[in-house]
Amino acid sequence: MKELSLNILDIAQNSIKAQATLVGIELCETETTLLIRITDNGCGMEEAFLERVLDPFSTTRTTRKVGLGLPLLKLAAEQTGGSLSIRSIPKSRSENSGTTVEALFHKDHMDFTPLGDIISTIEILIQGNPDIDFAFTHTMPERTVSLDTRELRAVLGEEVPLNDFSVLAWIREALTEQYAS
Amino acid sequence: MKSLEELAQIRERMKNKVALREANGEIRIVVGMATCGIAAGARPVLNALVEQVAKQHLDNVTVTQTGCIGMCRLEPIVEVFMPNEERVTYVKMTPDKVPEVIEQHIKGGKPVVKYTIGAVEN
16 A cells, blocks of 8 residues: 555445444554554454454455455554554444554654545545544644544534535545644 | 534535435446555545546436455456446546546446456456
């Protein structure tokens, strides 16, 4: 992947497939590090599966529920001297099931992949999944950018889907403005 | 910060649009957005499609996302479904090709054959 924002788009698809109703995308940046945290309230993963998801060679066609996305993100993190961790509570164990993926990057490492166009990633996630809520926060040393679709939904009511083109344009502009301010 | 007030205005405007959308024959554009598609460049293609459809007010067109279609080496893949027409599959799509597909196929009804799977594979 050319941009970490593409990895984020990819990993969030796992949450969507896990039937999450709320997906959190948090980016915490310092001068030298970037932490990406993707949380969801989906069905989670059983321990046996959790052990395998990071190994691209153990996922076979028939059992392929996650695929190459996580190994790719892990590689991107580790090649900067960072790391990736996953915590998951399967539905079989708790009503509060869900998965958290955390990846830490060292930005000053030569092999750091730039974050890229995160606004497009957020827009595309909402565009493709208007019934799922996304809570996005990007904390940087100088500013914080955030967008929560639950707030938008409260204003729009039930008759206007979040992926209506004028709503998507609003989302893009709102994020662009926050990054520029 | 953009105001939520603007969203409320969108909601007001939308009230009149719903009936219009239902009256037209729906055209569906589907973009493959699995790992393979994303890595091959599906996101900018999808962005370009959404932008064009919105800008030209193509109210009878919906743009949706799907998983891996099974032809990863030909990604980004875009499929177009029109009422009473066979599905058209565009492969190795780029944002540059989007305006042509919108103009000729979505608006004009004539598939851009050179970008379709049949033309690219042969």
